[in-house]
Amino acid sequence: MLVGLNNVTFEFGARVIVEEATWHIHPGERIGLIGYNGTGKSTLLKVIVGQYTPSVGTVEKGRETTIGYLHQDLLSFDTNDSILEVALTAFERVKQLEKEIEELGIQLEKNSDDEKLLELYTDKLHELDVIGGYTVHHRTEEVLQGLGFANADLHRPYKEFSGGWRMRVLLAKMILQQPDVLLLDEPTNHLDLPSIEWLEKYLMHYQGSVVIVSHDKFFLNRMVNKIVELYQQRLHVYSGNYEYYETEKEMRVELQQRAYENQQDYIRQQERFIERFKAKASKAAAAQSAMKRLDKIDRIEQVEIERPNLRINFQVDKQPGKVLVDLKNVTKRFGDNTIIEKAVAEIERGDKIGLIGANGKGKSTVLRIVGGTEQHEGERVWGHNVQESFYAQHQLESLNLNNTILEEMLSCGSGKTELELRSLLGCFLFSGDDTDKKIRLLSGGEKARVALAKVIVSKANFLLLDEPTNHLDMNSVELLADALNKYEGSILFVSHDRFFISKTANKIWEIVDHEIKEFKGTYDEYVAWKERMAKQQQQSAKEQKAATATPELAKSPTQPATPVKNNNDNLDREQKKELQKLQRQFARLEEDIAKMNAEKSKQEQDMGNPDIYSNKQKFASLEADYKSIQQKLNTANKEYETLFEKIMEMEQQ
Structure with missing residues (x-):
């Protein structure tokens, strides 16, 4: 168990938010915390992190357990630092080591023969490598770009951004810190569709536990393996995603309603028996026993789902033109x-x-x-x-x-x-x-x-x-x-x-x-069409790649080159030529990106070699090469996206 509520009751003024709640968050769980507006979901998260103290019961947390909590109140934070700098504050130890290494480097320039200084410098470099210090900038840029920031935005001051974009920076910082438990209060409210899809993929592979308050059904269905519902001041746990919760809740309600109706039939039978025979001496004892049985019975409550019902009725005054x-x-x-x-x-x-x-x-x-x-x-x-x-x-x-x-x-x-x-x-x-x-x-x-x-x-x-x-x-x-x-x-x-x-x-x-x-x-039809277009594009790229890999077939005088089939009968001859040209560029770019990624991986592997740090010149050269390949990759990826959009646009004609 990472965090747990034990028999917790919490009152907000005269209002009871939750009563006698027991809930334990275990490693690897992805939980959706749901409930109608105003039931107190956000308040419950504040109880978990210790901002509020329960009236009754306890909140327990492992000594080493770390918690990240994303909520709307964070927007009061302001700074002139760039958004990259704000997100990088997730790596406090890395930032500290970088500063110490820089200072030691200056000292070594003056005293290059100082063995103790060199040893300390090497130790710091090694520690930086062990905690992944050489990849933090890349990882931070990757997360910020995934959340919708352009490269040009990364060095802009945080205070220039609106509330929604600031929330994304703070979300980036939080997921980079990789706490054991991540509490997200409506994380999709400030995200567009591509960013939501990116966040889904990221959280799928997140090592810690995640608790999400969200009204986005699609997001919950993809993300969670447990639902905790705050309903009528009680916590109800369902093992599954939101779709499972809907089905299971319906079944639970149906079973309880059936049990209630059966019990009511039994109670009515017993009451009729008592009413009929309580005055007869021969049956009085039996009637008395029946009364005692009714007094002892554990009554089942009738199930009435209290569901807020927005009765929205749009009225139209005038009929417009076509x-x-x-x-x-x-x-x-x-x-x-x-x-x-x-x-x-x-x-x-x-x-x-x-x-x-x-x-x-x-x-x-x-x-x-x-x-x-x-x-x-x-x-x-x-x-x-x-x-x-x-x-x-x-x-x-x-x-x-x-x-x-x-x-x-x-x-x-x-x-x-x-x-x-x-x-x-x-x-x-x-x-x-x-x-x-x-x-x-x-x-x-x-x-x-x-x-x-x-x-x-x-x-x-x-x-x-x-x-x-x-x-x-x-x-x-x-x-x-x-x-x-x-x-x-x-x-x-x-x-x-x-x-x-x-x-x-x-x-x-x-x-x-x-x-x-x-x-x-x-x-749904639009999503299916986009998927078809993407598959068709991949297929075209593969065919184009195969064609460029065997140019002798294409140049054969007895067998003319077969153009790539692109199912675009609406394109004229010139447009088809242009499309094929773009597809060839796209295929070449894919190969270049693959080579650059392989080169980048090799450099990262070299950075893990402690021998590199003892040679300052080698280290500086490797670091410069690494930055260079990152810039080339960023440029190539941008070009890749532009080409992809152009090809898709032409194929839609």
Whole structure:
């Protein structure tokens, strides 16, 4: 056991968060901590790390156990250091050794014959090698790049980045520290799809235990082998992923309900027997015995799943024309950064479009361009009778913290009466006195529900939603997806929640090479198509590699070279030639990268040789070569990605 709760009860003011909870975290476990919004999942993590002390019971931790805890409060940290420097603070001992080695090196330049100094210098170099000091920069860069940072960003000051990007830096630092137990509170909230997929792969091979609070079903299904549910102040443990939990919980509820009904039948039988015979002298003793049996019986509680039920009912006031928005040759730049260039796109009545892709590609910018709140070059033509409503994360920040929930709803000018608004807020789980709560006292999920309620009250026929599922629990995400499926209007939404996208979108938009690429189909169909394209690309590369390996066949006068089959009948002859040229470059680049990786591995192996450290010149030369090969690899990998995107774009034509 690494960490354990033993019979823990924790109260937050007058409210009980958890009661008589026992939970032990063992090595190698990947646990999903789930529960409805407001049940206290984040609070429970704070109890585990010792920020809160339980009212009853104990929290036990192994003497050597280390815990990493990623949470929203970390965003108060600020510094002028680069993000690379911030992430490298994960390696305190390495940083200390590097400083000591540098100082010893300066001393050795002055006293090169000092054997004790040379011995100490060699010892420090050896220790640096043993703890993997020569690879920390590479590992840190790899993790930061995996989480979506470009090479150019690594040396930018941490304070220049927004909250979401800062959270990624702190996540990088935490996973580089490799604690025995990693506690992650909503880690996917600030990640785009490529970064979530990278994090999944990374955590799959993580040596320690991981506890994840998340509303992302896809993420939990891939990541966890145990679910701990905080429900009705109790912890319920399920051995399996989220899908298993859903099935198992249903079975448990069904069995308990059946046992309850059987017991109720028995109780009614006994009560009828007692009522009938208690007055008869001959049966009085039997009736008395039956009463005693009923008094002693351990009563089974009826199972009623308390599930918050968002009763979302979108209303549409007017029917729009066939085309809601038409983008014609739209260009948007921020300084040297081009988001889209001469982009063309159209949104038709009934479209429910998921706008996806990596952060920094401009998804939210495109959403604002469509909504008319972002200046741009080119035309944005608005359709007939279009009434839009915009939901974005910044709206949570723009809520008036001093307003009550009801006052906030009254201020949005919907024209609805106080009674009508109270009824609507009841659908969003704000009932009775809840509507008189101040906005500043609400959790992230509760603020998100208020902002969503403001969108719904508008009766718009076109919704623009920027990350609408952030801060919502899984049940609320499902209910929102169901409501949007029934919604008669059109939607353009940005989301990284794959479950939500797959349930809601009937079209996918992706920003590729500064253009808006449209895929007419669901998210699942889009993923399947991407996988087919990737396989086809790999096959083409293999065929091209085979062709270049046997040039004599290609040059044979009796047998003309067969072009690589690429299944692109829509390409003209020149385009096909260009595609084949790109495929040949791609194959050569693959070979170069493989050679460079082999060379880099050999250099890393050489760095593990203690003899190298005794010769300062050899060591300096090896270090310079290692940095050089890293730079070449970074450049080659960038070129590889660019070529891959170009080939895929041509194959889609």
